[in-house]
């Protein structure tokens with residue numbers, strides 16, 4: 164029976180599509196999503212979403228209908244997930260990291276533990292999506308440590324708005340025997356052990372990268388995050404200019420991350436743009452990081468929604484302490500999607516301290532074996 168997903172619920176954006184298609188592919192459930200991106204103007208699929216669901220359909224041998232730009236109705240009837248080498252290219256600066264968001268869960272589970280590779284093109288450092296450095300420094304360290312993911316990300320070329328042209332090679336290593344993810348328990352924040360950062364720049368003068376890094380460092384120090392502060396915190400922000408031959412268009416950005424003693428990570432980022440000087444861009448990223456740290460959770464506002472699918476798939480009960488700023492609409496939407504498609508049970512509580520705790524009894528997903536599939 165086909166599960167109907169209303170794409171206008173809560174956030175009503177592209178993430179409903181990615182999470183529901185990933186889960187449908189893993190669980191072998193046909194789904195029909197209507198009112199796709201109803202909360203956005205204009206609604207319907209954009210290049211980036213279409214490319215992502217086409218990639219998922221290829222990996223999961225799915226029958227896909229309605230996958231055209233502007234479409235508000237998509238049907239996805241999954242077949243067998245096959246490990247392999249896949250490439251996806253939104254042609255525009257559509258975020259390569261959102262192509263990873265939809266395809267990664269599919270390749271984490273195979274009965275044979277065969278690694279897969281993804282060559283993802285497009286924008287590596289775009290707005291309204293994780294920058295690739297956020298994936299490398301915030302999402303993956305957290306997901307590796309707490310859910311047991313094994314994933315390598317190699318940025319071959321950065322792609323910026325509007326030209327895109329970036330390229331990222333990802334290797335996904337599933338665990339043995341169909342690989343269950345471990346549950347995550349991240350309840351103690353602990354001290355900030357280190358702040359790291361990367362200010363990246365391509366096709367523009369290298370001093371702009373250093374200026375972004377200085378802007379961020381100064382702002383962090385004003386809020387007491389510095390090696391010589393009362394509670395010293397090492398701060399190391401690298402400035403990296405891409406080689407000209409490795410660059411399609413010009414662009415810049417900065418990603419910061421704070422490592423927490425309790426196993427959490429908080430990120431903050433900004434992308435360079437016309438009219439914003441490099442100091443301001445660095446300060447914006449620092450402000451986002453400071454807000455995340457002051458919310459006092461173990462994950463930031465972005466990681467919150469990105470881990471929901473893994474909590475639903477993991478074996479046993481996961482629990483994660485989020486900040487005093489509560490759950491984002493994206494997170495509530497991701498929980499809603501997981502509840503529509505899986506038997507995972509979520510429980511969200513707000514403590515007297517103001518922190519929000521997400522608990523989830525996951526389904527302990529494991530890849531179907533050949534005999535499971537032949538019995539279908």
Ligand SMILES: Nc1ncnc2c1ncn2[C@@H]1O[C@H](COP(=O)(O)OP(=O)(O)OP(=O)(O)O)[C@@H](O)[C@H]1O
Nearest residue numbers: 176177178200203291292293294297432465468469
């Ligand atoms: N600054 C950021 N840092 C890290 N992750 C981010 C950042 N901004 C957005 N994200 C992540 O990117 C995803 C964006 O999902 P969302 O549905 O808003 O985007 P979308 O697919 O581009 O669709 P739409 O155009 O409909 O908004 C979410 O998982 C969110 O956590």
